[in-house]
Amino acid sequence: MAVFSRGFGGNRTPSDPRIPPGQYLTEDFPVLSAGPTPHVDLADWTLDISDVDGHRNTLSWDQLMDLPSEEFTADLHCVTKWTKLGTMWRGVPVETLLGGTQSDAEYAMIHSYGGYTTNLPIDDLLLGNAWVVFEYDGAALAPVHGGPARLLVPHLYLWKSAKWINGIELRRQDKLGFWEGFGYHAYGDPWREQRYEGD
């Protein structure tokens, strides 16, 4: 049974099927993080991809730039309740990066400069819904928003879109990442409002 708040009549967020439950629309691009913004030189930047069979592949920035990338539009949903529609990005689809990986990996742990981690099922990275992005709104991605490159997985809450990505670790078993270990939901589907463990 709902608890009504006397005198509350706010209705600024329009009813829009693109906005998941419990979210409000923002025109801003809020920044949230757990610690200081890492600053990484492109000359030093690497993306480490490791598979369950021990195989390891390290990409340099130049190698990332050599891969086919695409421009796309995405809606962003942050667990702190804001939603930003129609953001423009350029990036390399994750399935291009993971190549013809034939391993029996079911999960991935994403690693970032600065120590951040987040976990995802492998299908959420491989089925056309995830990119390693390096441009936002037509310009190089700013460090404060995860530059030089971040993961973008728009169908999940934005904490899964790890900023400052530097590694994709394929795994047979799931292991909780940074926020997940502090009680945030292991999967994080905004449409089922999976914010916290048990939701």
Place this chain on the structure above:
Amino acid sequence: MKATDDIPQAEQIADTPPGILTARPIQWRRAKLHDSRMETRTARTLVFDVPGWTEHRAGQHVDIKLTAENGYTAQRSYSIASASAPGRLEITVQAISDGEVSPYLVETMAPGDELELRGPIGGWFQWTEQLTEPILLIGGGSGIVPLMAMLRERIRVDSNAPFRLLYVARTPDHIFYANELYSIGQSNSDVIIDRLYSRAGLPDDPRTPGRLGLEDIPRPTFGETGSTRVYVCGPSGFVEGATQLLQSGGHQPTAIRTERFGPT
């Protein structure tokens, strides 16, 4: 709703780090406004009675849900301002002029009115009495709120950990908890409270008003109980500037925890 009120908010498993919850959903709880006070002309502390609330860690937050008569709901997160106490918690809300929720909380909500909240949420940006190393708190504007919870908790548990607060606000009129901060600083020799003004200060201030600079940042200390642990909270631009200064001033990035509010 009644039956869930007796279930503890969260269970702590002995060996797990603080803040880890067991695998049960965090329940929405009914909360009633008990009392309130204005901290500034536009910021208000709200004191809620929350049946079934057992405890929280300083630095954690709650999710608030308002429901209008037509069924429309809005949710926002607010840092808990008070030290841990059963059945009660406080938040301090800064009214944002074109906000949807904050004007209601600051201008409309009256004692006896209700909302729903759930929590406590978060386990990274928190201070507990197990931490004995020196603590540096840096707050910008309404970023003072979770840091105030940490200060209040330190006092509640009678900790000896050295605490230093750098609180940056535009003018003295923008300072929350002014009297309490003064009395805490006066009565605790290991707690240093510095109020820094970015636009305009008091006539006898030795420091010229302005944004945080390298000279304002204390160097890290390396003592018996460990090296300085830093918590920074405020608008994103403030946090960005402060963390750069901290690193220039010798603090390791891994010793710095941040929480950001606001639009960009």
